[in-house]
Amino acid sequence: MTIEPDLPQKITSIHFIPKFCSQCGAPLKETFVSEEGRERLRCSKCGIIAYLNPFIVAGLIPQQSGKIFLLKRGIEPAKGTWTFPAGFVELGETVQEGAVRETKEETGLEVRCGELLGIYSFKNFPVVTIVYLGEVVGGSIQTCLESSEVKAVSPHEIPWDQLAFMSTKDALRDWAEHYGS
Numbered sequence: 162m163t164i165e166p167d168l169p170q171k172i173t174s175i176h177f178i179p180k181f182c183s184q185c186g187a188p189l190k191e192t193f194v195s196e197e198g199r200e201r202l203r204c205s206k207c208g209i210i211a212y213l214n215p216f217i218v219a220g221l222i223p224q225q226s227g228k229i230f231l232l233k234r235g236i237e238p239a240k241g242t243w244t245f246p247a248g249f250v251e252l253g254e255t256v257q258e259g260a261v262r263e264t265k266e267e268t269g270l271e272v273r274c275g276e277l278l279g280i281y282s283f284k285n286f287p288v289v290t291i292v293y294l295g296e297v298v299g300g301s302i303q304t305c306l307e308s309s310e311v312k313a314v315s316p317h318e319i320p321w322d323q324l325a326f327m328s329t330k331d332a333l334r335d336w337a338e339h340y341g342s
């Protein structure tokens with residue numbers, strides 16, 4: 162598998178571009194909105210604007226005894242590469258709660274969410290990834306559909322050439338720089 166972490170990611174279309182107005186069902190059209198000084202998708206009938214915004218992804222780097230837990234992605238995008246647990250924040254939960262939930266789902270580990278490591282955002286990339294540190298407080302390693310393998314690694318064992326996303330690489334670089342000595 163070829164991994165090109167510095168090139169635009171394969172995830173380019175997680176946003177379904179709407180064709181019709183969610184309020185009245187009429188077609189949406191690219192329209193210059195003078196109040197906002199830019200083109201928007203606007204309803205041709207009722208005038209409502211369909212805003213497209215990035216999704217929020219909550220991530221967490223689980224730590225225990227100087228090591229961190231990484232998982233091998235079991236699904237696309239970036240199947241077969243390594244990352245820390247992360248996923249879309251659901252309505253009804255905080256980003257921290259989402260990070261803890263995703264960690265449990267993808268690794269089996271129970272964590273206490275700690276301090277913010279960083280916020281990773283890229284031009285023309287449809288998600289903003291917010292990454293926390295977390296201490297492992299229980300659970301046991303298990304895999305799921307989304308994670309085919311889970312392992313603890315030392316800072317010098319991070320597989321830099323097999324990481325999933327730009328945000329994965331940047332967050333782990335920040336972690337290694339500040340905590341990985």
Ligand SMILES: [Zn+2]
Nearest residue numbers: 182185204207
């Ligand atoms: Zn409409």
